[in-house]
Amino acid sequence: MTAPQDGTAVARRQRTDARRNRERLVEAAREAYAEAGPEASLNEIARRAGVGPGTLYRHFPTRTELLTAVLRNRIETLCTRAVTLQEAAAAAAVHTAADDALAEWLRAFLAHARVNQGLGGALMLEEPAALGIDCHQLILDAAAGMLTLAQRQGTARTDVSPADLLRLVTGIALSTARGDDLEEPDRLLGLVLDAVRRPDRRA
Incomplete structure (x- = not known):
């Protein structure tokens, strides 16, 4: 049986996940903008980053x-x-x-x-x-x-x-x-x- 994680470990993992999601979104946006310009689809950027649109808007409203x-x-x-x-x-x-x-x-x-x-x-x-x-x-x-x-x-x-x-x-x-x-x-x-x-x- 896996021991429950304390709140500090959970918060640290959430911060790490959030940072990685942000980095993936910026990299995906770099690629999409290079191909399609500043009007590139935000949904397509989220898809390339492997996250949902909601995650994109949480990082970049x-x-x-x-x-x-x-x-x-x-x-x-x-x-x-x-x-x-x-x-x-x-x-x-x-x-x-x-x-x-x-x-x-x-x-x-x-x-x-x-x-x-x-x-x-x-x-x-x-x-x-x-x-x-x-x-x-x-x-x-x-x-x-x-x-x-x-x-x-x-x-x-x-x-x-x-x-x-x-x-x-x-x-x-x-x-x-x-x-x-x-x-x-x-x-x-x-x-x-x-x-x-x-x-x-x-x-």
């Missing part, structure tokens, strides 16, 4: 709250990747490590900007202050860390700012949003990366 959670999750992932790349580049003996790390992160940021245009636009229409300035600052700080390391290692121009980089890459995302050429975004990013390098470091 409105569509705006779910949009916000997905965007914050993607931004946190992007910024965590910047830290990882910086640490690896700083520890590497290869002189161009920071340059390569900057290129890799900007490609990740470009993918982020292209995927999240619709989500961000929908969120700003529904609730302009939902994300606030902090999320923008997080991305700006990540870009600053990547660029500063490349500048210190002497591979990137010193007259380029983190804001310049974000504007340029965001411009690529916007200008290629409706294009059919899947290689164009990366080609344009390559031009930006070449312009950011010091003249004696360009390909």
Whole structure:
């Protein structure tokens, strides 16, 4: 016969289950929004997460709250990747490590900007202050860390700012949003990366 669990154990299990359900919902929403945009079916998101609609609405009472959670999750992932790349580049003996790390992160940021245009636009229409300035600052700080390391290692121009980089890459995302050429975004990013390098470091 199984011994009854005390209230503390039950509460702990419920909190763990709730956290896992929330994580599954955010991941399912990421996938659904990537495929269908911000109007993706909430019932479909719940189905993908393996929970009922009631569980979804307990965690995210409105569509705006779910949009916000997905965007914050993607931004946190992007910024965590910047830290990882910086640490690896700083520890590497290869002189161009920071340059390569900057290129890799900007490609990740470009993918982020292209995927999240619709989500961000929908969120700003529904609730302009939902994300606030902090999320923008997080991305700006990540870009600053990547660029500063490349500048210190002497591979990137010193007259380029983190804001310049974000504007340029965001411009690529916007200008290629409706294009059919899947290689164009990366080609344009390559031009930006070449312009950011010091003249004696360009390909």
